[in-house]
Structure formats: C-alpha cells, structure tokens
Amino acid sequence: MARIVVPKKTTKLQVISQNAALLFRQKGYSAASMRELAELINIEAPSLYNHIDNKAHLLQLICEDIAGKFTRHLEEVEANELPASKKLEQLIRFHIKMMVTHFDALFVANHEWKHLPELAQTAFLQQRKNYENGMVQIIKQGITEGELKNHHPQIAALTILSALRGLEFWHKYHKLVKEKILENNIVQQLLTGIKK
Amino acid sequence: MARIVVPKKTTKLQVISQNAALLFRQKGYSAASMRELAELINIEAPSLYNHIDNKAHLLQLICEDIAGKFTRHLEEVEANELPASKKLEQLIRFHIKMMVTHFDALFVANHEWKHLPELAQTAFLQQRKNYENGMVQIIKQGITEGELKNHHPQIAALTILSALRGLEFWHKYHKLVKEKILENNIVQQLLTGIKK
DNA sequence: CCTACCGATCGGTAGG
DNA sequence: CCTACCGATCGGTAGG
Numbered sequence: 001m002a003r004i005v006v007p008k009k010t011t012k013l014q015v016i017s018q019n020a021a022l023l024f025r026q027k028g029y030s031a032a033s034m035r036e037l038a039e040l041i042n043i044e045a046p047s048l049y050n051h052i053d054n055k056a057h058l059l060q061l062i063c064e065d066i067a068g069k070f071t072r073h074l075e076e077v078e079a080n081e082l083p084a085s086k087k088l089e090q091l092i093r094f095h096i097k098m099m100v101t102h103f104d105a106l107f108v109a110n111h112e113w114k115h116l117p118e119l120a121q122t123a124f125l126q127q128r129k130n131y132e133n134g135m136v137q138i139i140k141q142g143i144t145e146g147e148l149k150n151h152h153p154q155i156a157a158l159t160i161l162s163a164l165r166g167l168e169f170w171h172k173y174h175k176l177v178k179e180k181i182l183e184n185n186i187v188q189q190l191l192t193g194i195k196k
Numbered sequence: 197m198a199r200i201v202v203p204k205k206t207t208k209l210q211v212i213s214q215n216a217a218l219l220f221r222q223k224g225y226s227a228a229s230m231r232e233l234a235e236l237i238n239i240e241a242p243s244l245y246n247h248i249d250n251k252a253h254l255l256q257l258i259c260e261d262i263a264g265k266f267t268r269h270l271e272e273v274e275a276n277e278l279p280a281s282k283k284l285e286q287l288i289r290f291h292i293k294m295m296v297t298h299f300d301a302l303f304v305a306n307h308e309w310k311h312l313p314e315l316a317q318t319a320f321l322q323q324r325k326n327y328e329n330g331m332v333q334i335i336k337q338g339i340t341e342g343e344l345k346n347h348h349p350q351i352a353a354l355t356i357l358s359a360l361r362g363l364e365f366w367h368k369y370h371k372l373v374k375e376k377i378l379e380n381n382i383v384q385q386l387l388t389g390i391k392k
Numbered sequence: 393c394c395t396a397c398c399g400a401t402c403g404g405t406a407g408g
Numbered sequence: 409c410c411t412a413c414c415g416a417t418c419g420g421t422a423g424g
Binding site for chain 3: 239240242243246
C-alpha cells in the first residue's frame with residue numbers, strides 16, 4: 001500500500017487569518033478594514049467572502065485558536081504529577097513561548113475579544129475562566145503541600161496571569177535580551193519575588 | 197477684601213471627557229461613535245464640537261491626564277529618601293488606587309493610546325518610558341544597597357508594570373475582596389513572590 | 393445648543 | 409476571483 005503523504009499545505013483561509021491577526025493587532029479590530037486586509041494579500045475585498053462569512057468570523061478564528069492552544073496545554077500540565085511550582089513554571093514558560101511564536105494572534109485574543117459575537121465571546125470567556133481556575137487549583141495544591149506561601153489563591157493566579165498578559169512589550173526586548181535569560185528572569189521573579 | 201471662593205465646578209468639558217472615557221473603555225475608541233457619546237449626555241452630536249476640536253482630542257485629554265498623574269506621583273516618590281522596596285511599594289499602591297478611582301480613563305490610556313494623533317502619541321510614550329526608567333532606577337538602587345535580588349532591572353520593572361497594568365480584571369474583585377487585602381496581597385506577591 | 397446636511401468609508405451582496 | 413454597487417454609519421461643518 002502506498003504511503004499517503006499529507007502535505008502541510010497552508011490554505012488560503014490560513015493566509016487570510018494570519019494577515020488578519022497582524023492587521024487587527026496593528027490597528028485594532030474596529031479600525032482595521034476588510035479592504036486593507038484584502039490589499040495585504042493582493043486580492044479585492046469582496047473576494048475575501050469566498051473564504052469567510054464576515055469580519056467577526058475572522059476574529060473568532062483567531063481567538064478560538066489561541067484559547068484552544070492554552071486549554072490543551074493546561075490539560076497536559078494537569079495530567080502530570082509534579083510539584084505545584086513546577087506546574088506553574090511550565091505554564092509561565094508556555095505563555096512566553098506563545099508570545100514569541102504567536103504574537104499577533106495572542107495580542108488580538110487578549111485585546112479584541114470584546115468585539116466577538118455574543119456566543120463566541122461567551123465561549124471564549126468560559127475557556128479563559130477555566131484556565132484561570134486551573135491555575136488556582138495548582139496554587140491551592142502548592143499551599144496544601146506546604147510548597148507555596150499561604151496567599152489568596154485567586155489573587156495570586158490573577159497577578160501571575162496579568163503579568164504574563166503584559167508580556168506584549170517584552171516582545172521587542174526579545175531581540176535585545178536572549179530569550180532564555182528573559183524567560184528565566186520572569187519565572188524566577190514571579191515565583192520568588194524581587195526582594196531578598 | 198472679600199474672600200474669593202472658587203467653587204469646584206464640573207465643567208461641561210469634564211462631563212464630556214468622563215463619559216468619553218466610559219464609552220471608549222466599553223466599546224473601544226474606534227467603535228465608539230460621537231453620536232453615542234452625545235446621547236449619553238443628552239445633547240446632539242454636533243454640539244459636542246463647541247467643547248472639543250475632534251474625537252482624537254478627547255482621547256488626548258484622557259491619556260494626558262492619566263500620564264500626568266503617574267508622572268507627578270513618581271516625582272514625589274523619588275523626592276523621598278527611602279529604601280527601594282518602600283518606593284516600589286508606594287508605586288504599586290498608587291497603581292491600585294488609580295485603578296479604583298480612575299478605572300475608565302486608566303483603561304483607555306492603557307488600551308487606546310495607539311489611536312492618539314502622532315504628536316500626542318509620541319509625548320505619551322515618552323512619559324511612559326520615563327516612568328519605566330524611574331522604576332528601573334529604583335530597582336538598581338535596591339540592588340546596589342543590597343536590598344533587592346540581582347535581577348535584570350529592566351525585566352524586573354516590566355514584569356511589575358505589566359502585572360499592574362493587568363489590574364483591570366481585579367476591578368470586579370474589588371467588591372468581593374476587601375481593597376486593602378487585595379492591595380497587600382499584590383504588594384507582597386510582587387515583592388517577595390509566591391514560593392516559600 | 394440645534395437642524396440640516398455632506399463627503400468618505402465601511403461591511404457586505406449580486407451576478408458573473 | 410472580479411466589477412459594480414448598495415445601504416448604513418461615520419466624523420465633522422455651515423449657519424443660525
């Protein structure tokens with residue numbers, strides 16, 4: 001039997017949504033026009049609608065992709081039996097990796113989800129909430145096991161998550177500071193603080 | 197001579213810009229229309245232009261006000277001779293206070309500054325950069341004096357600032373968790389970390 | 393502060 | 409994938 005090779009083809013829809021992520025990040029979802037997007041990929045604006053339903057549909061693709069990646073990673077982390085601090089470290093490093101490899105889409109998901117249609121927005125926020133809850137559980141585990149300080153677990157999770165969400169402007173330091181150094185500094189600071 | 201009493205009058209411009217901050221936060225600058233804004237304060241849209249030059253001018257007022265408040269506070273903190281950790285604590289607590297008292301405007305300044313006209317945007321980013329540099333200097337001072345860990349000062353400053361910028365979704369917890377408890381948790385976590 | 397209104401631009405459709 | 413085009417909405421002005 002012949003080996004079936006599935007070529008890793010980039011579909012037109014993928015090209016469109018990648019360029020949409022770039023454009024939405026640069027100008028914001030509302031200020032970005034479908035005509036600009038079309039120009040980026042050298043077609044006329046109406047041709048976009050052979051691949052997508054409407055503008056919001058594009059935003060939905062971007063946000064769902066990002067949410068799915070984080071959700072799946074959390075599940076992987078939860079599946080392993082590790083100390084809480086190790087799990088947190090894995091989550092933190094994944095955030096940094098995503099910021100480097102999926103900068104535009106992650107930025108858009110973080111900033112433009114308010115413009116999602118109602119159903120998609122509800123689903124997106126639910127996944128976000130689940131992710132947050134997962135981190136809270138890990139922190140509770142760490143407190144129970146005596147590894148972490150007895151902080152308010154939800155505040156602790158939100159503080160870490162908001163620090164990571166702010167990773168955006170670390171993107172430009174990515175060229176100035178070696179990535180691993182950046183990553184290790186952030187991990188260390190979020191886990192053990194800055195004070196001696 | 198008669199005592200001159202200056203009444204603390206809220207000008208129409210202030211009413212407009214407060215409502216603009218609310219609207220820009222809720223819908224984003226680009227998606228918010230001047231007609232909606234006018235409706236919020238029960239006048240017709242063209243009447244807005246008796247008080248402002250244009251839509252961008254409103255965004256400018258909001259961002260400049262926020263930037264000015266942070267800049268002045270930093271200068272106050274720098275003027276006192278205190279250990280670096282105390283200075284950082286003051287900055288952190290001020291951020292939290294601003295998030296509670298100027299939520300809309302701070303949110304808009306953080307999220308919508310990209311839509312500022314070029315000159316205003318340059319000035320805004322310069323003030324932000326100065327603020328960041330001020331925090332870096334404080335961290336360097338703390339390292340020199342042996343009080344803080346020898347972290348990369350700029351990464352440390354950006355990590356703290358991005359955590360604080362994410363304060364947005366703590367706004368809703370403000371009713372659930374007592375403000376001082378929230379504040380103390382955040383200060384402690386950012387300074388000393390979560391790990392035992 | 394209002395009415396009346398304008399030019400520009402938008403997302404999207406029809407039809408091929 | 410294109411040309412031709414539409415209805416809606418936008419920021420803003422004129423004139424009082």
